[in-house]
Amino acid sequence: MTYVGPSASAPERQGPGSTERARVVDVVAAYVGLTKPRVIELLLLTTVPVMFFAARGIPPFWLVVATVVGGTLSAGSASVLNCVYDRDIDEQMRRTRRRALPRHLVSPRAALVFGLVLGVTSTVVLAVWVNWLSAALALLANAFYVLVYTMVLKRRTTQNIVWGGLAGCFPALIGWTAVTGELAWAPVVLFAVVFFWTPPHTWALALRYREDYREVDVPMLPVVAPAAEVGRQIVLYSWVMVATSLLLWPVADTGWFYPAAAALLGGIFLVEAHRMWGRARGTETLSAIAPMRLFHSSNLYLSLLFVSVALDPLLTR
Missing domain, CATH: 1.20.120 (Four Helix Bundle (Hemerythrin (Met), subunit A))
Structure with missing residues (x-):
């Protein structure tokens, strides 16, 4: 007897529900991609260890959680707003042309709103569950990255990354102030x-x-x-x-x-x-x-x- 089953090469039939789920997954992935998760990982790696160092041991668990959440949202906001402003050059560069905006998976307006919401939310999270100093430092880093590096320095000077890189230094300060409340x-x-x-x-x-x-x-x-x-x-x-x-x-x-x-x-x-x-x-x-x-x-x-x-x-x- 010969078994007759679905061929590995035969296309699977997808109903409206599975197609819709695939679209939702694609949209969510596009928005997550705008936040540049790999950059966020590196920024958090300079935040959490400093919290251990400031505490001279293990810091309170929920303080770490709140700082990580707030820091992630802040860094994600800066990355999204950077993508919105740089979408013209991102479309031309091999390294960035697969991002959501060059591929038109997300509209510039939607990305702008998304980035601003992340920024506001991060400030609220840090201010309420960490402290105002950490919230202010995160907001300053976000503003510096977008307004100074992205909009002024990046396209004008060879020293763009030297001074623009200041924004990426703030997580060390945020991790410390989250624990101690002071610099x-x-x-x-x-x-x-x-x-x-x-x-x-x-x-x-x-x-x-x-x-x-x-x-x-x-x-x-x-x-x-x-x-x-x-x-x-x-x-x-x-x-x-x-x-x-x-x-x-x-x-x-x-x-x-x-x-x-x-x-x-x-x-x-x-x-x-x-x-x-x-x-x-x-x-x-x-x-x-x-x-x-x-x-x-x-x-x-x-x-x-x-x-x-x-x-x-x-x-x-």
């Missing part, structure tokens, strides 16, 4: 670490996509300078970043674990930065320079550095 030198040092980390991280990515930026007239450093100069600048910022990370030891009177981790991670990152600079001095070919190696290394460096910030009080108290 101190320790979170300022971590703020500075992220500030000096941002150019090497972003320029490595921009070097990989420099033709995209050139086509849309965004003057990222890799567009206007040879790869060797980009590599040199990356090395300079990397040295300052590592030196700044070690300042946390005397400033915050950490235990032995953090400085040991910071020195090890910094040394590894500096080796990778120097290697990329060496490759860039010999060629302009991206495949030979391999800038994405440094980009991925920078993500790992920052993640592990802030994990060590959280672990230090747990291991050495």
Whole structure:
């Protein structure tokens, strides 16, 4: 007897209900994509560990939840509003043309309303369940990213990401103030670490996509300078970043674990930065320079550095 069943290659019949569900899923995915979840993950990774460090142990669970929710909504709001303003160049760049607005999955007006609602909601969440200082810092970071970086700096200066990157430094301050209710030198040092980390991280990515930026007239450093100069600048910022990370030891009177981790991670990152600079001095070919190696290394460096910030009080108290 021969079994006759549905063929693997035969199209499945879908009723109106399944088609509608698929559309809803697509729309939800489009809105979530506008918030740039991967960027949010990195921002939260510089928020939560600082809360552990500020508490010198484990912070209250619901305080962490409220801070994470408020921070996620704030970062998502900034990303959505960035997508709305940059939709013209996003449509032309290979790296961004699959976003919801270039694909017309979400209208600019709907995205604008969505971004503003997220911003207002984040401010309310942080103000009510965390504190007003953390809420104000998150709102300031959001406004700086959208109004200063996106609308003023990004398309006008090669220093766009240097100063525009300030917005991404605020999570360290927000995590600290969520626990203590006040600012101190320790979170300022971590703020500075992220500030000096941002150019090497972003320029490595921009070097990989420099033709995209050139086509849309965004003057990222890799567009206007040879790869060797980009590599040199990356090395300079990397040295300052590592030196700044070690300042946390005397400033915050950490235990032995953090400085040991910071020195090890910094040394590894500096080796990778120097290697990329060496490759860039010999060629302009991206495949030979391999800038994405440094980009991925920078993500790992920052993640592990802030994990060590959280672990230090747990291991050495």
